[in-house]
Amino acid sequence: MLGDTGQPIGGPLAALRPQHQVARALVAEDESAEVHGLVLLGDNFYPDGIEDDELKDRMRANVVAPYCRFLTFTSRGRGSLEESCGVAEARRHPVPLYAVLGNHDYGERESPMLQKEVVPEYIKSWRMPDQVDVHELPGGVSLIPFQSMPLVRGKNEGQLVRALRRSKGPFRILAAHHPIADPGNGHDPKYSRRVRSAIAQAGVPVHLFLGGHEHNLQVIAGDGKGDAALHVISGAGSDTRKVKPSSRKRLFGAESLGFARVDRVEAAGEPILRVTMFTVPSTPGLGREVSARFEVGLDGDIREVVSDAE
Numbered sequence: 048m049l050g051d052t053g054q055p056i057g058g059p060l061a062a063l064r065p066q067h068q069v070a071r072a073l074v075a076e077d078e079s080a081e082v083h084g085l086v087l088l089g090d091n092f093y094p095d096g097i098e099d100d101e102l103k104d105r106m107r108a109n110v111v112a113p114y115c116r117f118l119t120f121t122s123r124g125r126g127s128l129e130e131s132c133g134v135a136e137a138r139r140h141p142v143p144l145y146a147v148l149g150n151h152d153y154g155e156r157e158s159p160m161l162q163k164e165v166v167p168e169y170i171k172s173w174r175m176p177d178q179v180d181v182h183e184l185p186g187g188v189s190l191i192p193f194q195s196m197p198l199v200r201g202k203n204e205g206q207l208v209r210a211l212r213r214s215k216g217p218f219r220i221l222a223a224h225h226p227i228a229d230p231g232n233g234h235d236p237k238y239s240r241r242v243r244s245a246i247a248q249a250g251v252p253v254h255l256f257l258g259g260h261e262h263n264l265q266v267i268a269g270d271g272k273g274d275a276a277l278h279v280i281s282g283a284g285s286d287t288r289k290v291k292p293s294s295r296k297r298l299f300g301a302e303s304l305g306f307a308r309v310d311r312v313e314a315a316g317e318p319i320l321r322v323t324m325f326t327v328p329s330t331p332g333l334g335r336e337v338s339a340r341f342e343v344g345l346d347g348d349i350r351e352v353v354s355d356a357e
Contacts, residue, residue, distance in 0.1 A: 149260065150260070178193065198242060
């Protein structure tokens with residue numbers, strides 16, 4: 048999962064831009080250890096979302112060219128987008144692409160509608176909620192992506208409560224553009240209180256909260272009831288910013304391009320969620336590095352994994 052990916056359309060050297068560097072690292076990781084889904088955490092199209100007259104060009108530049116390995120096209124998409132793929136069909140590994148909107152995606156009035164309703168007419172694997180969805184994944188994992196801007200504006204808390212209640216679990220992962228942990232940069236405590244109130248009202252455990260927005264990589268510990276056990280900020284899909292001081296317990300922070308990976312695995316006979324933070328060097332062609340790894344148990348206990356030997 049990664050966010051803040053949607054750089055403006057580039058020129059002939061677009062393949063050297065940060066979004067493509069991170070995308071190549073995603074492909075390399077999938078080739079090494081197969082993934083089953085890709086999560087885009089918002090700000091998919093900078094700087095102001097998309098307009099209808101540029102829709103196909105922006106899909107080609109910001110979705111198809113970097114992430115084609117993971118995509119499935121509709122017949123309409125094959126006819127108008129697939130030529131921008133650049134990946135032989137034998138090397139593709141289509142998976143669901145779960146996407147949410149970021150604040151920049153609302154810049155153009157029609158952008159949210161285009162991303163929710165029109166992009167799927169071309170990219171079959173694109174799955175974006177109107178407000179909130181529940182995806183029941185193998186291994187007892189409920190992925191609950193939701194649009195954070197309405198909650199920033201004080202709306203739709205009830206929809207999130209109902210989604211959490213109908214999720215099967217036992218593991219639950221919330222995914223949105225805006226983090227609810229205090230990451231130290233433009234944090235909105237009212238938004239956090241609304242989301243945490245929804246978690247408390249639902250009365251079910253949330254093991255991970257995935258967010259973007261910060262243009263860096265962070266892992267922050269939860270602080271008890273009405274909170275996620277672990278917060279993962281993965282907003283470094285095309286740009287970086289400094290990691291600012293935070294009032295919360297930060298377990299990891301990196302001002303680096305990169306992405307996060309979540310696996311549901313067994314450890315000592317018990318199911319866990321394993322979170323791996325990958326940094327991607329800014330110099331093209333240097334691949335990816337595992338920079339941190341944490342495990343979350345069903346009871347919400349967090350353990351840092353220092354080495355694979357553990």
